[in-house]
Each structure stands twice: as C-alpha cells, then as structure tokens.
Amino acid sequence: MSHTHTKSTNIHWHQGAFSRDERWKALSAKGATLWFTGLSASGKSTIASALEQTLINAGLNSYRLDGDNIRFGLNKNLGFSAEDRAENIRRIGEVAKLFADSGCIALTSFISPYRKDRDLCRELHEKDKAGAIPFLEVYCDTPIDICEQRDPKGLYKKARAGELKGFTGIDDPYEAPQNPELVLKPATMSVDDCVRACLDLLRAKGVISG
Numbered sequence: 001m002s003h004t005h006t007k008s009t010n011i012h013w014h015q016g017a018f019s020r021d022e023r024w025k026a027l028s029a030k031g032a033t034l035w036f037t038g039l040s041a042s043g044k045s046t047i048a049s050a051l052e053q054t055l056i057n058a059g060l061n062s063y064r065l066d067g068d069n070i071r072f073g074l075n076k077n078l079g080f081s082a083e084d085r086a087e088n089i090r091r092i093g094e095v096a097k098l099f100a101d102s103g104c105i106a107l108t109s110f111i112s113p114y115r116k117d118r119d120l121c122r123e124l125h126e127k128d129k130a131g132a133i134p135f136l137e138v139y140c141d142t143p144i145d146i147c148e149q150r151d152p153k154g155l156y157k158k159a160r161a162g163e164l165k166g167f168t169g170i171d172d173p174y175e176a177p178q179n180p181e182l183v184l185k186p187a188t189m190s191v192d193d194c195v196r197a198c199l200d201l202l203r204a205k206g207v208i209s210g
C-alpha cells in the first residue's frame with residue numbers, strides 16, 4: 001500500500017480560534033516556503049543557513065528543514081527508493097506548509113530531484129483550503145563538475161566508486177525546475193549574493209518589507 005493512502009477515518013479538520021490572516025496580523029508575520037532544490041553540494045544548505053541567519057537577525061521567524069536532519073527524525077523510516085524519496089518530499093512539503101501557515105519563513109534544502117514531487121508540494125501550498133501560501137522554488141543551478149569538486153560530504157567520490165547506488169546526477173536523474181521563482185548560480189555568485197537574491201524575491205512577493 002502506498003504511503004499516501006489515507007488510513008484514518010472519522011477525522012475532521014479543527015479550525016481553531018484564529019484565521020491565518022488574524023494570526024499573521026497579530027504576530028506581524030507573513031509565512032512562506034522557500035523550496036531550495038539542486039544537486040548534492042550545489043549549495044542549498046549553505047545558502048539556506050546564511051539566509052536563515054539574516055532573517056532571524058532581522059527579527060523574522062525563519063526555520064530550516066534540512067535533508068539529513070529530517071532523515072534522523074521524522075523520516076528515519078524512509079530510504080532512497082523512488083517511493084520513499086517521494087514520501088520523504090511529501091512529508092517535508094506538509095511540514096513546511098504548517099511552519100509557513102504559522103507565520104514562519106520555512107526554508108527547505110532537499111535535492112528533491114523529481115519534478116512531480118516538487119509540484120505536489122507546490123500544490124499543497126497553493127491549493128490550501130484557507131487560501132494559497134507562497135511557495136517559492138529556488139533552483140541552485142550549480143554544474144555537476146563544480147559540485148563534484150566541492151563534494152563536502154565525499155558522496156560523489158563514493159558514488160563514482162560504486163559504493164553509493166542511485167545517486168542523483170550520477171546514476172539517478174535530476175529534473176531541473178521549468179519555472180522556478182528564482183535561479184541561483186552558486187558557481188559564480190557568492191553566498192552573500194545568493195542570500196541577497198533570496199531577500200529580493202521575498203520582498204517582491206510581499207513576504208518581507210524594507
């Protein structure tokens with residue numbers, strides 16, 4: 001049985017005392033999800049961490065959901081088969097949406113190689129029954145040879161040696177976004193440049209001001 005099958009019955013959505021607008025207004029906050037996608041070592045975690053620091057220092061609530069960290073906890077029961085990868089991303093999409101709904105700027109850094117899985121997360125946000133929540137796809141477009149040179153976790157080396165099967169970019173595909181809200185080029189842009197571009201996007205979408 002697929003992970004996404006709804007097993008629960010007799011469940012009802014509890015509305016709570018606040019609408020999302022009331023909550024965001026009371027907290028002077030606006031939520032959104034910035035969805036970083038790209039090859040391993042393309043810079044997702046580095047840029048998301050620097051952005052999180054900048055937002056927090058400016059007094060804005062932001063929280064990073066990071067690939068490996070989530071696999072230590074929430075998704076510890078998932079592997080790297082196509083079905084498990086899809087379920088990994090679906091759960092992250094749902095969690096990011098809850099963070100964003102609470103008024104937080106959620107930053108997700110997952111390879112998320114399959115377009116279909118990312119599109120599902122976009123749909124979760126944009127078709128929410130209480131109204132659309134901004135879902136901003138940020139493509140870290142770093143050529144694979146640069147990723148492989150950087151290889152901070154030694155994963156490309158392992159994949160090339162045949163010790164790691166189904167590695168994105170080597171023997172598993174990466175499907176680049178067709179219409180991302182932002183394309184970063186971390187091979188030629190500094191981390192600061194990338195953070196500035198993300199802040200500009202958040203301003204342009206009305207998530208942050210100033």
Ligand code: ADP
Nearest residue numbers: 040041042043044045046150152186189190191
């Ligand atoms: P990912 O999260 O996509 O797997 P990481 O952020 O973990 O990637 O690794 C990217 C590596 O590239 C890090 O070692 C980082 O220091 C390095 N790096 C060098 N220049 C940049 C840049 N402009 N943006 C992001 N990372 C960079």
